[in-house]
Amino acid sequence: IYRNDEMGPTAYISVGFEGVPWKSPDAVTFMVMQAIIGSYKKTTGLVPGTISGNRVVNAVANKMQVGCADEFEAFNIFYKDTGLFGFYIACDEVAVEHAIGELMFGCNLLSFSVTDEEVERAKRELKSALFSAPTSAEASCAEMGKQVLAYGRGIPPAEMMLRIEAVDAEEVKRVAYKYLNDAEISTTALGPLHGMPQYYDLRRATGMHRY
Numbered sequence: 001i002y003r004n005d006e007m008g009p010t011a012y013i014s015v016g017f018e019g020v021p022w023k024s025p026d027a028v029t030f031m032v033m034q035a036i037i038g039s040y041k042k043t044t045g046l047v048p049g050t051i052s053g054n055r056v057v058n059a060v061a062n063k064m065q066v067g068c069a070d071e072f073e074a075f076n077i078f079y080k081d082t083g084l085f086g087f088y089i090a091c092d093e094v095a096v097e098h099a100i101g102e103l104m105f106g107c108n109l110l111s112f113s114v115t116d117e118e119v120e121r122a123k124r125e126l127k128s129a130l131f132s133a134p135t136s137a138e139a140s141c142a143e144m145g146k147q148v149l150a151y152g153r154g155i156p157p158a159e160m161m162l163r164i165e166a167v168d169a170e171e172v173k174r175v176a177y178k179y180l181n182d183a184e185i186s187t188t189a190l191g192p193l194h195g196m197p198q199y200y201d202l203r204r205a206t207g208m209h210r211y
Contacts, residue, residue, distance in 0.1 A: 003193045010070065011096050011191035012089070015104070015202065017180050019076060019083025022150035028163045029175040030076050030085055035122035035129075036114065036172070037074035037087060037106055042067060053121060056106035060099065068098035078150070085180070097195035104205040110176035112208055114169045123164050131157055182207040 020026050040049050040057045049061030061067045069091040077084045087107070091099040135143075147154050183206050189196055197205075 001187070001189045001193065001196065003196075004190065005093075005192045007191045009093050009192065010090055011093050011189065011193055011196075013091070013096065013100060013187070013189040013193075013196070014086060014088045015100070015185055015187045016075075016084050016086030017107070017183050017185055017206075019078070019085035019179065021081050021083055022078040024083075026175045026179070027078060027083075028160075029167050029171055030078075030083065030179075031126055032119065032122050032164065032167045033110055033172060033176060034074045034076040034085070035126040036110065036118055037103075038122075038125070039071075039073040040069065041071040042069075053117075055109070055118065056102065059102050059106070063098050063102060064095060068092075068095040068102060072099070072103060080150075086185075093192035093194055095195070096193060097197060100197060100202070101205070104202065107176075107180055108206065108208055111173060111181040112177075114172045114176075116169045119167065119169045119172055123167065127161060127164060130160065180206065 019030055036054075037056050038054045040052075040054075040060055042049070042061075049057045049067065052058045052061065060069050060072060069089050072087055072089045072091075074087045075084070087103045089099050089103060144154050185203060185206060187199065187202060
């Protein structure tokens with residue numbers, strides 16, 4: 001964490017949880033979880049964040065009347081024997097605590113309060129991202145090479161669609177509770193970090209406190 005008040009008004013923060021490797025049976029569920037959290041940019045997009053059906057986007061866009069983040073994005077990276085799941089935020093210096101709080105709460109809700117509607121929306125967005133974009137021969141070869149390195153074979157689109165369709169709200173809650181609830185985290189931050197919570201408070205925010 002590097003606090004620098006001379007960088008301007010925008011703070012950059014990232015929080016990560018340990019995820020799963022490529023070959024994990026829970027890998028596709030993590031892809032759906034990433035889509036549930038989603039991404040947001042204040043000035044772009046067809047639907048304004050203030051009326052978005054995504055709970056996290058809606059909460060971030062409506063916080064403090066003007067929104068508490070300029071942009072955020074959930075990330076999910078697979079490696080051979082581990083993975084990384086989390087979020088990145090760019091926000092104003094006065095909204096650091098609010099922005100981190102909303103995103104941590106959004107990750108926390110994956111373990112306890114995911115609706116079928118949210119999961120279906122995330123599955124649609126994931127399938128659209130994977131299969132709707134126009135691809136060149138070069139991009140197709142690169143994707144095939146990545147799959148061969150990760151799985152030892154190419155994954156047909158029909159198989160991936162079936163794997164995504166098999167994920168439901170209960171499966172998301174099971175996987176999120178197993179890997180994200182009361183879990184160790186790592187964080188990095190840069191810029192004017194007046195409201196940056198202590199690591200103790202961030203770690204405590206990974207669990208749901210019902211009292």
